[in-house]
Amino acid sequence: HAKRLGGDRLEAFRPSLRTHGGDALTMEADLRKAIEKEEIRILYQPILSIAENRIAGFEALVRWDHPKRGRVPPQEFISIAERTGLIIPLGLFVLDKTARQLSQWQEEFEQDPPLFASVNVSSRQLIRHDLINDVKSVMSRVDLARGSLKIEVTESLVMENPEYTAKVLIRIKELGASLALDDFGTGYSSLSYLQRFPFDTIKIDQSFVRGDGKERPLLLKTIVGLGRDLGMSVVAEGVETEEQAKELKLLGCDYAQGFHYGQPIPPEEVRRLLDRRQRV
Ligand code: C2E
Ligand code: CA
Ligand code: CA
Ligand code: CA
DSSP, rough: OOOGSSSHHHHHHHHHHTTTTTTTHHEEEEEEEEHHOOEEEEEEEEEETTTEEEEEEEEEEEEEETTTTEEEEEHHHEEEEHHHSTTHHHHHHHHHHHHHHHHHHHHHOSSSOOOEEEEOOOHHHHHHHHHHHHHHHHHSSOOOOOTTTEEEEEHOOOOOOOHHHHHHHHHHHHHEEEEEEEEEEESSSSSHHHHHOOOOOEEHHHHHHHOTTTTHHHHHHHHHHHHHHHHHHHOOOOOOOOOHHHHHHHTSSSSEEEEOOOBOOOOOHHHHHHHHHHHH
């Protein structure tokens, strides 16, 4: 199939081809080792409060620098991790590490409301494994401001098994975490799910923030208004330009995340960033 495609397209297909066939086994073994040896790193991307123009929190994003293959994109190794069940230890690692990190930052850099951090969760973590227990054990070990650890789930995840998912999410909130609906606007049943699930935050998908369709400004405005009317905070993802930032400010969007404000960075850089900000 891929052979029929010309130069560039074949290049573009190579990463996903690697995950099929025999190679997937090596990748699985490598990934297992990487988790054990903690070769997987977590970077944190700043999320800004638009009204206050300051850092309000971070999203944790995993990175795997493979010794031979170089950086493996998260979408690729997360799908391997999901198929092989490795997502369970990987997910717990990200949750635990991020919670500890956040607790340190909250202690060092006090602000009101306290800094938050959000962690992405896969369907397999939620459905096949007891995410409730993971959150519970992390919360009991780490001292965090209530609601400051946010769990991000996508619309498609929620739709897989809405009844069960609703129960799990309600329990997770009771444990003191908060919930964000990721990639909002890319699924199908957005509106009914917003009502049925106890989300605190919706994250507007990048395609609404950066797209160039004629109806995009109206859609953006509608989503921001919807979030506000439902009492949820709204994060715009993928903000890359000053112009987009200004547009979001005018719309009254609460938070923004994107390369315009900052790339995902390692914890040392986060500390420097918060440090500099405090001295201003
Ligand atoms: P996501 O949750 O939608 O994360 C946002 C993605 O957009 C990140 O890609 C981030 O680096 C990128 N991004 C942020 N700002 C901009 C921008 O201004 N422009 C553009 N073009 N991109 C921007 P990344 O880090 O490659 O992660 C891709 C996806 O991998 C994530 O999408 C998430 O679905 C998944 N992922 C990452 N870390 C984890 C994790 O720890 N667990 C799970 N289950 N999934 C994860
Ligand atoms: Ca996310
Ligand atoms: Ca997203
Ligand atoms: Ca995504």
